[in-house]
Amino acid sequence: MKNHEIASLFERIADIMELKGENTFRINSYRKAARVIGDLTEDIEEIAKTQKLTDIPGIGKGTAEKIIEYINTGKMSKYEEVKKGVSEETVGLMQIPGLGPKTVSLLSRELGIVGLRDLENALQAGKLKGLFGIGEKKIENIAKGIELFKISQQRISIGLAYPIVKRIIAELQRNPHMKDIQAAGSLRRMRETVGDIDILVSGAKGAEIVKAFANMRGVTQVLAAGDTRGSVRVEEGVQVDVRVVCEDDFGSALQYFTGSKEHNIHLREIAKKKGFKINEYGIFKGDKKVGGRFEQEIYRILGMDWIPPELRENRGEIEAAQKGTLPNLIKLSDIKGDLHNHSNWSDGTPTLEEMAVHAMKMGYQCLAVSDHSRSLHVANGLKEEELLEEIEEIDRLNKKFNGFTLLKASEVDIKADGTLDYPDKLLEKLDVVVASIHSGFKQGREKITERMVAAIHNHYVNIIAHPTGRLISKREGYEIDMDKVIGACSETGTALEINCYYDRLDLNDINCRKAKESGVMIAISTDAHHVDQMWMMELGVGIARRGWVEKKNVINTLFIDKLKAFCLKKRGRNKRSDPEI
């Protein structure tokens, strides 16, 4: 699939054009094209074949031609043309906070600065002084920007940011001056990574609230503390911003600060056409404020349903809200069990009973114990006879429980040749079989896809765990043809997992939506190795919501008998089709 390549090519074209000072609207249309192509769930080559490229909003005749040229020749003449005389490194300088296209272009033109090292040298040598439009303060800010750029290169997983936000909100809620409080930004949208944390507060005494915020425990550095805005760094290293608005503006401010940028732009275009204006202070008809206390008002006034924050990425949610066809997104309270967990039988810390007790506290009706299989020595994988013993232990425990079931399961390794780590006769004794890849990551796309598809076709495999194997900010996933994997799952009645563990979150939102659209069932599972990790179900549900997933698409929202039936159906289906069994 060339979607990603083509999207980043358009993004690069936009960056270079920006640096060259070309028409802003033209630049924006390249950015828009990059964005929609990056978000597509279908293969762009397939769309091109059916000549439907221009049906994609933001893709017109010109862009379509460029896409087709790239598909056919592997090159895009527009890109070749714009990049002449510009270094990639120079374009990269625009990533530095405070440095936009104008300044970078000036530095490059006047001082011959190409990359970061040149810039640092020029700063050191005091060469920036005296350039038109650049004063003392600007030079200082560029130096600060470079520092910030170096630190903030990494976004952190939402799994790390989420507990920080919970802690801060709990602390601020004790402040008597405060009315409303809500996390905004990419965290509220449940993006898998966040750059910084935004918290929005309403209340009359802004300065008091900001002061309390700056004095919270866990704050290591106060970056700013004014009447309406505070900015701190906390011990986990993340920057947290708080903004205080008056109660009457809270809804519109929340809408504004939640984003995404693309969603807000699209919404404001619609507002404008209808004769309204939206900003962080409200929605206005002429000079008259017609809403702003609640976020819902804004969407309602614009003639659409309220859009859950997780969908606000300008991926068709606005059109769906206008038509009243938004999905009825899954909720955390819909989850009835967790289907991928590890006990102290393999590499987890809790006993089976501790896991069960915690699951009951969470209101679940079942929990699958899916310890590792024999080949995974590093994770103390269970030998066949050990798994049989564990099954007996689970049977014993289940007799003690009332209205709760520990499901017999295993996270079985998919070996390099696509076979499974346990024989079928052993898998047959399990309620749920979770299969996954833990080795041979470098096999190559075709081989690894074949291997995965072979496992999916096994009669006993119910769930494919962490389907791409990626670790956020640590490891790219193995190369795999997700369309083929989804196709095989759809054909065989196999579910794909959203692994909730904070550095996996795999499937991601885009693949998740693709799976849903192909009718593949989803399992949202924590992969917990400790009971304290089971809360991460919240993260997985967030990713599912970003993938437009509804309760009916998720197997662990099913009552236990239905869940067992789902798992058994695959075995039955194969038995019927294979007379030898």
Next chain:
DNA sequence: GCCGTTTTCGGCCCGACTGTTTTCAGTCG
């Protein structure tokens, strides 16, 4: 370069902040 319930031309989101210059350009979210 895209788009159309002011449709084939003319507009394209909005406001705050900062710094530099003296009325506004650049950058950011």
